[in-house]
Amino acid sequence: MATEFHNLQELRQSASLVTKVFVQRDYSEGTICRFQNKFPSELDNRIERTLLEETVKTLNSYYVEAEKIGGQSYLEGCLACATAYIVFLCLETRYEKVLKKISGYIQEQNEKIYAPRGLLLTDPVERGMRVLEISVFEDRGSGSSSPSSSMSSTGGSAR
Amino acid sequence: MPPPVGTVQPKLQCETMKTCEYQQIDPRALPTPTPAPPPPPPGHSDQREEPRGPRRKWQVFPGKNRFYCDGRIIVARQSGVLPLTLGLILITSGLFFIFDCPFLVKHLTSCIPVIGGGLFVFVVITLLQTSLTDPGILPRATPDEAADIEKQIDNTGNTSYRPPPRTKEVLINQQVVKLKYCFTCKMFRPPRTSHCSLCDNCVERFDHHCPWVGNCVGKRNYRFFYTFIVSLSFLTAFIFGCVTTHLALSKWAQGGKGLVFALQESPGSAVELVICFFSVWSILGLSGFHTYLVASNLTTNEDIKGSWSGKSGEDVTNPYSHKNIFINCCSVLCGPMPPSLIDRRGFLPADESVQTAGVDIELPTLATKSEINVCTQGTKGLLESATLPPLLSTSCPQGKPPSAYTCPDNGPAVNSDPSPELSTSCGARHTASTHGDTSTPRHSKTRSKKSKRAALHIPNPSFDVPVSPTSPDAGPSSEARGHEGASFASLH
Numbered sequence: 001m002a003t004e005f006h007n008l009q010e011l012r013q014s015a016s017l018v019t020k021v022f023v024q025r026d027y028s029e030g031t032i033c034r035f036q037n038k039f040p041s042e043l044d045n046r047i048e049r050t051l052l053e054e055t056v057k058t059l060n061s062y063y064v065e066a067e068k069i070g071g072q073s074y075l076e077g078c079l080a081c082a083t084a085y086i087v088f089l090c091l092e093t094r095y096e097k098v099l100k101k102i103s104g105y106i107q108e109q110n111e112k113i114y115a116p117r118g119l120l121l122t123d124p125v126e127r128g129m130r131v132l133e134i135s136v137f138e139d140r141g142s143g144s145s146s147p148s149s150s151m152s153s154t155g156g157s158a159r
Numbered sequence: 160m161p162p163p164v165g166t167v168q169p170k171l172q173c174e175t176m177k178t179c180e181y182q183q184i185d186p187r188a189l190p191t192p193t194p195a196p197p198p199p200p201p202g203h204s205d206q207r208e209e210p211r212g213p214r215r216k217w218q219v220f221p222g223k224n225r226f227y228c229d230g231r232i233i234v235a236r237q238s239g240v241l242p243l244t245l246g247l248i249l250i251t252s253g254l255f256f257i258f259d260c261p262f263l264v265k266h267l268t269s270c271i272p273v274i275g276g277g278l279f280v281f282v283v284i285t286l287l288q289t290s291l292t293d294p295g296i297l298p299r300a301t302p303d304e305a306a307d308i309e310k311q312i313d314n315t316g317n318t319s320y321r322p323p324p325r326t327k328e329v330l331i332n333q334q335v336v337k338l339k340y341c342f343t344c345k346m347f348r349p350p351r352t353s354h355c356s357l358c359d360n361c362v363e364r365f366d367h368h369c370p371w372v373g374n375c376v377g378k379r380n381y382r383f384f385y386t387f388i389v390s391l392s393f394l395t396a397f398i399f400g401c402v403t404t405h406l407a408l409s410k411w412a413q414g415g416k417g418l419v420f421a422l423q424e425s426p427g428s429a430v431e432l433v434i435c436f437f438s439v440w441s442i443l444g445l446s447g448f449h450t451y452l453v454a455s456n457l458t459t460n461e462d463i464k465g466s467w468s469g470k471s472g473e474d475v476t477n478p479y480s481h482k483n484i485f486i487n488c489c490s491v492l493c494g495p496m497p498p499s500l501i502d503r504r505g506f507l508p509a510d511e512s513v514q515t516a517g518v519d520i521e522l523p524t525l526a527t528k529s530e531i532n533v534c535t536q537g538t539k540g541l542l543e544s545a546t547l548p549p550l551l552s553t554s555c556p557q558g559k560p561p562s563a564y565t566c567p568d569n570g571p572a573v574n575s576d577p578s579p580e581l582s583t584s585c586g587a588r589h590t591a592s593t594h595g596d597t598s599t600p601r602h603s604k605t606r607s608k609k610s611k612r613a614a615l616h617i618p619n620p621s622f623d624v625p626v627s628p629t630s631p632d633a634g635p636s637s638e639a640r641g642h643e644g645a646s647f648a649s650l651h
Contacts, residue, residue, distance in 0.1 A: 020303045020304075020307070022303075022304055022307050025349065027329045027331055027336070027338075027349065027350055028329065028330055028331060028332075029331070029332065030331055030332060030350070030478065030479055031349060031350050031351055031363075031364070031479065066495060067494075067495055067497075068495070069486075069489060069490045069493075069494050069495070073493060073494055073495045074489055074493045076493070076495070076496075077382075077489070077492060077493025077494065077496075078493060080496075081382070081386060081492070081493075084280070084281050084284040084285055084288070084386070085284070085285065085288050085382070085383055085386070086284065088496060093495065093496045093498070094495055095495045095496060095497055095498060096498050099498065125498075125500070126502075127298075127301065127304070128297045128298040128500045128501075129500060130297070130300065130304070130346060130349070131304055133301075133303075133304070
C-alpha cells in the first residue's frame, strides 16, 4: 500500500485533472438513492466496465440498506417520536452509520482500484447525493501536453 | 417584462442584470475544482492571502437562510409568524396553568396539569425542531455538474436559437414523471423536490413552506411537523375542554350565578376560550388533512397540483405509495432519518481563497495536494469536506468565475440583510423561472371557522402570491415571478 501511494503521489504531482464524469441517479424505483449502472463512454479506455459496475452495485446495495424500512427503522422512529425526537440530537442514526461505511468503502476503492488508473471517486454525499463524480486525471503515459491545453482540448471536444 | 404565455423561456429572471440571456456554462472558463480536501487545521498558514481563519460552509451558503450557533441552527430568512405561534402557545398554556389548573386540581384530579404540562413540552419541542431543522435542502450543483448537464441537454440535437425545454422524463414504478430543471440550483430536480422561493433552496420531498413555523416542511422535518400539529391539536382540545369544565363547574359551584361572573373571576379563561375556540377547528382540520396525506404518501404540493389525481383523464397513480395505509404511514413517519446534505459546519477547502483571488484555471500543485489528502484522510475528512463550488455556485449564471465566486464573500450571506446585496451583485432573483411549477403552497392557517381545505387557503397554484402577512418584501418580486410561472404552467 505504501509503494502504491508513492506512485500515486508522483502521478498526482505530474498529473492534472482532465475532466469529470458524472454517474447520475436512477429514479426508476422511486426516490430511494440509487445510481445508474450505465458505463460512461469517457472511461472506456481507463477502467474495465465490470469494475465500475461492481462499485456502483455495491454502493446501491449500501443505500438500500440505509433506507430500508423495516423493524429496526420502525423501532428507531417510534422511540424518537416518544422522546419528541430529541434522540436524534444525541444518537447517530442508522443512515449515518451506513454513510460512514460507504465513505470507507469509497476510500478503499479509490486506493485499490481507481487511483492506480488515474481516477478518483467522490463520495456522493458531498454532492448532495445527486451524482457519483469520477475525476479523470491525465495519464502520465498518454501525452505530455500542458495541463491547461489538455483541459481546453477536453472541454472543446464533443462527447 | 413578462414573456408571452406559452413560450419556453428558460432564461433567468434577472432584471437587475444587463446580460440577461441564455448562456451555456463554458467548462473552459471554470477553474479546476478539486475533490473535497479535508479542512486544514485552523493554524495552517500554507494558503494564499488568508486574512481570516478557515471559514465554515454555512458562511457562504447561497440560499436565503440564517444560521446561528456557528451553523448548528438553521432558519429560513423570514421567520414568518413563528414568534406569534410560539407566543400564542406560551400565553395560552401559561394562562391555563395559572387560572384553570388550581381550580381543576382542587375539584377534579391532579393529573390535569401533568397531562397539560407534558403536552405543552411536546408541542414546544416539536415546533422548535420543525423550525430549526434543515428540511432537506439540496446543495446546488457544482459548476462541473452544471456544465455536464448543459452539454447533455444541448446534445439532444436542438439547433434552433431557442434553448431546449428543460424537462426530463423518467419512469418511476411504471409511471411517467417529469423532472424539471432548476435554474437557480443548476440541476434537474429529483422527483418530489421543489424549489422554495422564500428560502431559495431546492428541498427534497417538498411539502410546503409554513409561515407559522417559519421554515419549509420537507423530507427531514415532515415528521416533526406532523407530530407538532397532532400534539397541538391534542393540547388545544385539552385546554379547551379543561376551560369549559372549569367554567361549567365554577358556574354551578357559585350557585348558578352565570357564565359572566365565572369569566370575571377567571379572566384568563376567557382569553383561552377565545384562542382555543378559533384554533381548534383549523388545527384539527390540518391534522386530519395531513393524516390523509401521510396515509396516501402524498405531499401538500402534489395534492394541490393534483399530480396523481388523473384529472387529465390519464390513468395516473401515485408511484411513491406503497398501496397500504399502514406501510405508507410507517415509511413517512418512522422511516430512516436522512442526514443533512448541506454540511453547514464543515470547513471550506483550502483553495477557496485562491479561487476567489483570480482567474487562474489551473492549480496543479494545490489540486494534487488536496487529492492526496482525500486519499489519505479518514472517513471523517471525507464526510466533512465538500468542495467550494456547490456553495459558491450561486445564481450567477455567467461563466465568470471571479465575480460568481466573490458574491457570497461580499455577502453577509447569513445575516439579516443578505438579499439586497446579493440581488444587486449577483442578480439573485433567479428563482422566478422555477416558480411556476413549484407553486409553493403556503400553508396559512386561519383562525376562523372554515372548512378544512379552505383553512389551507392555497393561492392560485400558478402564481406565487403571498397570502399571509409574512413576506411583504417577497410580494412585488413574486408577482413578477408569477408571470414566469404562467409560461411554465403552460408547459404542463
